[in-house]
Amino acid sequence: MGFDMSVSAEVRLLCDEVAKFVREQVDPRSRWIEENDAIPDDLMQLARDMGLFGLTIPEEYGGSGLDLAGKCAIEEVMGRTNYGFATLIGNHTGISTTGITALGNVEQKQRFLPKMASGEWVGAFALTEPQAGSDPASMRTMAVKKGDRYVLNGEKIYITNAGPAHVFTVMAITDKSKGIKGISVFVIERDTPGFSVGKNELKMGMHGCTTAPLSFTDCEVPAANLLGAEGMGYVQAMKTLTAGRVTVSARCCGMMDKLIDQTADYMKTRTQGGKRLADHQGLQWMLADMAVARDAARGLTQRAIEVLMRGERGTMEASTAKVFSTEALGRVVDAAVQIHGGMGYMREVGIETTFRDARIVRIYEGTSEIQRNIIAGLLLKD
Numbered sequence: 001m002g003f004d005m006s007v008s009a010e011v012r013l014l015c016d017e018v019a020k021f022v023r024e025q026v027d028p029r030s031r032w033i034e035e036n037d038a039i040p041d042d043l044m045q046l047a048r049d050m051g052l053f054g055l056t057i058p059e060e061y062g063g064s065g066l067d068l069a070g071k072c073a074i075e076e077v078m079g080r081t082n083y084g085f086a087t088l089i090g091n092h093t094g095i096s097t098t099g100i101t102a103l104g105n106v107e108q109k110q111r112f113l114p115k116m117a118s119g120e121w122v123g124a125f126a127l128t129e130p131q132a133g134s135d136p137a138s139m140r141t142m143a144v145k146k147g148d149r150y151v152l153n154g155e156k157i158y159i160t161n162a163g164p165a166h167v168f169t170v171m172a173i174t175d176k177s178k179g180i181k182g183i184s185v186f187v188i189e190r191d192t193p194g195f196s197v198g199k200n201e202l203k204m205g206m207h208g209c210t211t212a213p214l215s216f217t218d219c220e221v222p223a224a225n226l227l228g229a230e231g232m233g234y235v236q237a238m239k240t241l242t243a244g245r246v247t248v249s250a251r252c253c254g255m256m257d258k259l260i261d262q263t264a265d266y267m268k269t270r271t272q273g274g275k276r277l278a279d280h281q282g283l284q285w286m287l288a289d290m291a292v293a294r295d296a297a298r299g300l301t302q303r304a305i306e307v308l309m310r311g312e313r314g315t316m317e318a319s320t321a322k323v324f325s326t327e328a329l330g331r332v333v334d335a336a337v338q339i340h341g342g343m344g345y346m347r348e349v350g351i352e353t354t355f356r357d358a359r360i361v362r363i364y365e366g367t368s369e370i371q372r373n374i375i376a377g378l379l380l381k382d
């Protein structure tokens with residue numbers, strides 16, 4: 001049973017449509033995306049036409065208005081297709097729009113969300129800096145107020161979607177003396193003078209989805225681009241990441257579903273030593289363990305969805321789901337390679353690609369170590 005069972009019939013229908021779309025349009029282009037480290041223009045347009053960029057944007061601004069449960073149901077579907085494409089859409093409809101939806105005033109929402117919903121403008125979320133990764137509080141990017149403008153100086157690294165993005169949600173310090181309460185959040189448009197996007201990084205996996213540094217040199221933005229009040233940046237970033245961690249977990253569940261299906265199919269067709277792989281008990285147990293890991297991940301993710309949907313903070317549940325699901329995916333993809341033998345190591349069947357793609361989920365949106373710090377911190381709180 002997937003997350004789609006906990007959403008409305010309408011959202012289930014949408015999941016079916018997205019599943020058909022990825023099967024018919026994304027899967028056949030997956031090898032091209034992998035080899036060219038790019039998303040074909042025609043696929044971007046098909047994704048816009050399909051409404052994928054607007055999935056979580058409120059209906060009044062042109063989107064489908066999915067809540068966290070709906071977003072996770074879609075993530076699960078997207079977990080079955082090309083990881084770079086799934087990340088581009090997942091990041092845009094997740095951490096890159098959440099801040100604007102949560103903190104934006106009506107004018108800001110009207111300015112940004114309709115074009116983000118149509119996919120004309122892609123979004124990115126920029127928190128990480130060279131000196132501030134696991135500890136974002138040590139960021140150095142400054143935003144100094146001058147009249148009706150803020151002047152930004154600093155740099156960000158590893159920013160997903162930086163290649164195609166037009167709208168960047170950027171965290172910067174407005175008052176150094178206040179520590180994390182002095183971090184604010186801005187919306188920066190790509191063509192703002194003083195702002196530039198660096199070279200696309202070459203990565204282990206996640207091909208097709210760009211990752212690049214950003215630089216701000218006396219970059220002036222109107223004060224109207226501040227989201228919420230000054231000082232709300234850190235808290236909003238943490239809230240955004242808490243929900244983001246749950247959606248990453250949901251995508252991992254979809255990835256594990258596909259790996260289990262592929263592996264079971266292969267076990268039924270490949271024969272060695274006069275019997276099918278499916279008839280070797282050692283391999284049966286490996287397959288069973290893959291399903292146990294996937295189901296436990298799904299249970300923890302479902303719990304986190306429910307807690308967050310009730311309006312509770314859900315920090316513990318989100319971190320628990322993320323650390324378990326991402327590590328479970330690591331074990332499952334490793335077993336999938338092993339059961340496929342030499343074939344698992346070949347590009348042809350795609351498991352090798354998933355093996356590399358899967359490595360990122362233990363790093364971004366908070367590493368496994370940081371999730372454990374969060375969980376232990378809450379358990380040890382006086």
Ligand SMILES: Cc1cc2nc3c(=O)[nH]c(=O)nc-3n(C[C@H](O)[C@H](O)[C@H](O)COP(=O)(O)OP(=O)(O)OC[C@H]3O[C@@H](n4cnc5c(N)ncnc54)[C@H](O)[C@@H]3O)c2cc1C
Pocket residue numbers: 125126127128132133134135157158159160161203206211360363364365366367368369370373
């Ligand atoms: C492909 C990719 C896409 C990304 N996309 C984005 C994005 O869109 N936006 C964005 O803002 N960021 C993004 N990131 C950044 C990502 O969130 C960071 O890489 C991640 O948080 C880790 O930070 P770091 O790389 O600086 O590692 P470091 O913080 O230097 O960590 C190095 C190691 O030390 C461990 N460690 C650090 N501190 C502690 C501690 N207190 N206790 C125990 N262990 C610790 C870490 O777990 C890790 O194993 C992306 C990264 C990648 C690789």
